Amino acid sequence: MDRRLYEAALTGNVVQLQQLLLEDQLILNAVSLSSSGENPLHVASMARHLNFVTEMIRLKPEFAEELNQYGLSPLHIASANGDSDMVRELLKIGSHVCCLQGSERRIPLHYAAMKGRLDVIRELVLACPESAGEGTVQGETALHLALKNNQLEGFGVLVEMLKKVKKDSFLNKKDELGNTILHLAASRKQRQVAELLLTGDGVIEVNSKNCRGLTPLDVLQMFPSEAGDREIADLLRNAGASRGQDVVVSDPSPSSNNIQQTILEQSSPSNVESWIEYFKFSRGRDSPSEARNSLLMIAILLATATYQAVMSPPGGNWQDDAPPYHIAGQSIFATKYKTTFWMFVFLNSTGFYMSLYMINTLTVNFPMQLELQYCIVAITGNYSYAIGLNAIAPYGVFGYILILVTSFFSIGLHLTVKKVKQILSSRRARTSRRDI
Incomplete structure (x- = not known):
């Protein structure tokens, strides 16, 4: 990128940008030849110059869809920074920018959830409700990332927005290990989250099993502690939660009965081999x-x-x-x-x-x-x-x-x-x- 153009974006100098265009009408086209992948819109978004971003979108809207060397689009950057005005401006290009996948398949909503940017979360979910169901390379949705980064307020806003846009089925999405957000809440002893999820219209699948055949109640009881275990267990049981070995999967096909029985036996937490497998080193799970x-x-x-x-x-x-x-x-x-x-x-x-x-x-x-x-x-x-x-x-x-x-x-x-x-x-x- 031309040094003068970079300085104009860094300082948000729209007048300088217009002067550069008068001197060289192809100066913005030449940006695409840069090996770093960074364009003026990335720089201005990082520096939070809204007027410059507005002008750049008018001149080169396609810049909003480009990723820099770190796998970030301008909307990724604005979302992580919590700049809701900038986010609204970038969304004028189209809601499709909400689903731009960057490093590790993360979209702008993932960064907003990880940082707890409440206003940005609302803007992104309203603009593209489907983005709330998008997963990272590990299958983590924005809900998973908010919990893992202890952004409980942001998590609450996500749940509220999903119900508002009629996408509360995303609350049962699983990551690559088969864990729903209720599994995470149980493992982290987050009573506040459990109450939020389990009080309402019963959308949450309380007996969903992860890849190890464990339900949220199994996960809660795996590592007992004094920190609210009983209260969370009561919440789960009142919502109909059961242990993994007690969950019976009904299937009208008689030919699958033996297969289901085998799966239940292998995945049962009471099975010694299941516990041994759970605690073995896993390349995808353990660093x-x-x-x-x-x-x-x-x-x-x-x-x-x-x-x-x-x-x-x-x-x-x-x-x-x-x-x-x-x-x-x-x-x-x-x-x-x-x-x-x-x-x-x-x-x-x-x-x-x-x-x-x-x-x-x-x-x-x-x-x-x-x-x-x-x-x-x-x-x-x-x-x-x-x-x-x-x-x-x-x-x-x-x-x-x-x-x-x-x-x-x-x-x-x-x-x-x-x-x-x-x-x-x-x-x-x-x-x-x-x-x-």
Whole structure:
């Protein structure tokens, strides 16, 4: 974009814009050649210059339908900013701009809901009621996003507007995990939202199941707390809510009875396998950063537990010297049950070394990585020295040999598992190619 045109849009100088057009009538046409995708209407919308936006819409209305490098149209920007006057001006182009999909398939109403822009929500829903049913790439409607961003007032306005434009069926829309807004309200213990949804004309499907076969009442009771659970449960039950295993789906087709029964059994929250599946890591649901943080915490707990097991071995340590049977500081367990203790040290050391390897892997590219590796090497040496000197001393040099063998075993175990995974992966790939 021409620098002078950008400055005119940034300052909202309509006179300068007209002067530029007198000098070069094609200056606005040249904007389309910009690699950033940003046009003067984006800049003026961001800077909230209504007069400039009005003039630009008159000259180039198609600019309102363009997305910038961030996947935002001028209406996306005005909606996020809560500029209702600007939104009304942009809507004069046509209601179709309400459904322009930007980054992650978000439309202007999604940004207004996420930010709680009440006036903008009203304008957008009135202009295009269907936009309230549009979902993001995760299937989230404006209602889902308002709840997830704790915009309860904005959520209330959305519900009010949907009833006003006769689109209250959108209240039962599901995201990609099958969760309705009532599922979200139950999981977040939002009594105010539950009351809003459940008091009225009974439009809400209180027994709708998500992809895990859980109803809102199931979700509420999954993670019990003192914060209004009973009140929300009473609201749900008074509205006819049931647990997942109690919901019977009627189907006049006899051929589908067995299939439905199987689905109900598999999706029932009382089924142990259903709960296990629910808590498994899911790539679409759980972010890699959350998985890494969880793994790092687990690795730290394992390292702490295995290290402490050596510092305080089973049975304790001898407190006195009684040569040649034992000396103070040696493990009582080691001197009395040598073979069993060897196995204990071997397995404990394998867990310790593997947990340190996990910590080192999960912290790659962290700040102060070198210092962290020094600490890992130091604590590894301290662990090995403690076993050799304190616990395995009755066996002489064997203690250090055992530590060395355990170290190589841990490395070999990791490499073996990695190689097996590669082999299985390559076999699956070959099988897929043959099927194709």
